[in-house]
Amino acid sequence: MNNKIWLSSPHMGGTEEAYVKEAFDTNWIAPLGPNVNGFEGDIKAYLGNDKEVATISSGTAGIHLALILLDVTKDDLVLCQSFTFSASANPIIYQGATPVFIDSEEDTWNMCPVHLEEGIKDCISQGKKPKAIIAVHLYGMPFKVDEIIAISKKYGIPIVEDSAEALGSTYKNQKCGTFGDIGVLSFNGNKIITTSGGGALVCNSTILKEQAVFLATQARDDAPHYEHSHIGYNYRMSNICAGIGRGQMEVLDKHVGLRRNMHAFYQTLFQGIEGVTVFNEPSQDYFSNHWLSAILIDPNSSHGVRREDLRHAFAKAKIESRPLWKPMHLQPVFKQAKYYGSRVSEELFENGLCLPSGSNLSDADRDRIEKVIFTLFKR
Numbered sequence: 001m002n003n004k005i006w007l008s009s010p011h012m013g014g015t016e017e018a019y020v021k022e023a024f025d026t027n028w029i030a031p032l033g034p035n036v037n038g039f040e041g042d043i044k045a046y047l048g049n050d051k052e053v054a055t056i057s058s059g060t061a062g063i064h065l066a067l068i069l070l071d072v073t074k075d076d077l078v079l080c081q082s083f084t085f086s087a088s089a090n091p092i093i094y095q096g097a098t099p100v101f102i103d104s105e106e107d108t109w110n111m112c113p114v115h116l117e118e119g120i121k122d123c124i125s126q127g128k129k130p131k132a133i134i135a136v137h138l139y140g141m142p143f144k145v146d147e148i149i150a151i152s153k154k155y156g157i158p159i160v161e162d163s164a165e166a167l168g169s170t171y172k173n174q175k176c177g178t179f180g181d182i183g184v185l186s187f188n189g190n191k192i193i194t195t196s197g198g199g200a201l202v203c204n205s206t207i208l209k210e211q212a213v214f215l216a217t218q219a220r221d222d223a224p225h226y227e228h229s230h231i232g233y234n235y236r237m238s239n240i241c242a243g244i245g246r247g248q249m250e251v252l253d254k255h256v257g258l259r260r261n262m263h264a265f266y267q268t269l270f271q272g273i274e275g276v277t278v279f280n281e282p283s284q285d286y287f288s289n290h291w292l293s294a295i296l297i298d299p300n301s302s303h304g305v306r307r308e309d310l311r312h313a314f315a316k317a318k319i320e321s322r323p324l325w326k327p328m329h330l331q332p333v334f335k336q337a338k339y340y341g342s343r344v345s346e347e348l349f350e351n352g353l354c355l356p357s358g359s360n361l362s363d364a365d366r367d368r369i370e371k372v373i374f375t376l377f378k379r
């Protein structure tokens with residue numbers, strides 16, 4: 001009996017348990033301790049660029065903290081990439097602020113600089129300058145960093161860089177997660193490395209990091225008793241989870257290589273299959289970790305094969321695949337929200353499919369994937 005092939009499943013490197021055991025042996029079973037400090041140091045060393053890192057309970061918590069640190073409050077406007085996972089946008093609502101969604105462009109599938117500027121100008125002309133820009137490196141593909149940063153600087157609106165899917169990716173040789181005023185990483189179970197659940201906030205100063213940790217640990221003022229002059233959160237990472245993270249950091253680059261091999265496998269597989277394009281870096285400036293490999297199927301040139309046909313054929317063979325993210329401006333929960341764009345993200349959603357991309361897939365798994373594709377496309 002064949003096992004299920006997952007889109008992206010956890011892949012341990014081998015040393016994780018030793019770090020976790022050490023936490024047990026020394027009784028650091030708490031949301032602080034040597035693994036938390038060690039993991040933060042490991043990420044800092046990896047990202048370079050004089051960054052400060054605070055590990056937290058999730059990527060979502062990181063985006064929430066980022067908005068708080070950028071002083072986003074009730075009724076503020078926040079510009080957000082529409083084509084993303086809901087966790088990019090939900091923290092805007094946690095703050096009582098209002099999301100304004102921006103379409104993607106076709107090169108990187110990420111935030112379109114033209115529609116971003118259009119949105120900013122329109123908001124300003126209506127008397128309200130947005131407080132932040134949430135831009136996402138989706139599927140590990142860096143967004144148009146130079147263009148988005150230029151707009152951020154021109155209008156003085158800070159960037160929250162959602163790098164949840166892009167640890168290990170680079171733009172012009174600089175690591176994703178280091179471009180925003182605040183960067184956010186995720187270590188959820190399906191991400192490129194995992195701590196079972198967790199995240200990190202990346203920032204430019206120790207003061208900002210200390211503020212993030214203060215808010216993430218219930219905002220206790222300096223006093224012998226519990227004194228609070230701010231609303232706090234319980235968002236810090238556990239020392240157990242951080243132990244897993246330390247082990248995962250040792251294999252991060254290896255796992256990026258393996259994901260990129262999966263992407264190369266699909267590029268070869270779909271060569272000469274009409275109507276299918278594999279999502280790829282637009283130029284040498286972009287280096288994607290290819291967290292998920294994705295394709296577009298153009299039903300007008302694929303001899304009648306549609307995205308859903310491939311998804312169903314995979315499901316029958318116990319292979320997981322999934323449509324691309326449904327844009328936020330099409331989600332029932334955000335139907336009131338403003339949107340600037342055309343139909344780029346809508347068409348990606350209609351015709352796109354994410355393929356099994358894990359760093360732990362075997363040759364036998366790849367054979368099964370190939371067979372489904374070649375049967376459906378009659379190769």
Ligand SMILES: *Cc1c(COP(=O)(O)O)cnc(C)c1O
Pocket residue numbers: 057058059060061084085087088136138162164165185186187188198199
């Ligand atoms: C996973 C993800 C998040 C949220 O991270 P969690 O750690 O699951 O809370 C945010 N944004 C994007 C684009 C993601 O893929």
